Amino acid sequence: MIADLILLGTPRSVGRFTGVRAIHEAxxxxxxxRALAAQxxxxxxxxxxxxxKSLEAADVARVLAPLEAGAADLVIGSRVLGPRARELGLxxxxxxxxxxxxxxxxxxxxxxxxxxxxAIRFPALVALGMREPGGGWAVEMQVRAARTGLRxxxxxxxxxxxxxxxxxxxxxxxxxxxxxIVRYATAR
Numbered sequence: 081m082i083a084d085l086i087l088l089g090t091p092r093s094v095g096r097f098t099g100v101r102a103i104h105e106a107x108x109x110x111x112x113x114r115a116l117a118a119q120x121x122x123x124x125x126x127x128x129x130x131x132x133k134s135l136e137a138a139d140v141a142r143v144l145a146p147l148e149a150g151a152a153d154l155v156i157g158s159r160v161l162g163p164r165a166r167e168l169g170l171x172x173x174x175x176x177x178x179x180x181x182x183x184x185x186x187x188x189x190x191x192x193x194x195x196x197x198x199a200i201r202f203p204a205l206v207a208l209g210m211r212e213p214g215g216g217w218a219v220e221m222q223v224r225a226a227r228t229g230l231r232x233x234x235x236x237x238x239x240x241x242x243x244x245x246x247x248x249x250x251x252x253x254x255x256x257x258x259x260x261i262v263r264y265a266t267a268r
Contacts, residue, residue: 109210143155143197143199143235147201157237162236162237176194186262189222
């Protein structure tokens with residue numbers, strides 16, 4: 081499988097990931113997706129990762145495995161299922177808990193994490209019609225996947241535990257996340 085790894089946020093050293101071409105995108109995942117769609121031969125799959133220096137090569141392989149096996153259209157790396165779940169911190173766990181319970185209530189879809197690492201088949205990504213340019217991107221992908229019936233699998237990862245966000249950044253992320261969840265619940 082040929083996959084592109086999109087690192088969001090601050091630049092970092094990527095190292096080598098087997099079968100993956102690393103691309104840094106400081107602006108947004110939406111911009112990265114548009115750039116890939118404009119290529120003459122887009123990748124089979126895309127891996128999106130937070131660029132917070134917590135990415136582990138084994139986790140990239142772990143999220144690609146269900147796609148390669150044909151068992152999923154979208155794979156979410158779950159820190160909650162991973163070995164470092166206790167390191168997430170109270171505020172991050174509470175914020176994700178609110179968002180994930182709202183998704184379960186409104187979309188009848190159960191997720192354990194708004195994962196920092198996810199792999200998706202490129203045609204499925206394009207079909208989702210993603211529009212969120214910033215902080216609501218990850219949850220928009222999960223909500224749209226639930227609405228369109230994509231086969232979603234979660235796998236345990238160690239990546240994305242990184243430093244806790246500042247209070248201001250946390251407030252922005254919570255606002256964008258909740259706004260995205262509710263907006264798609266009220267849209268037809």
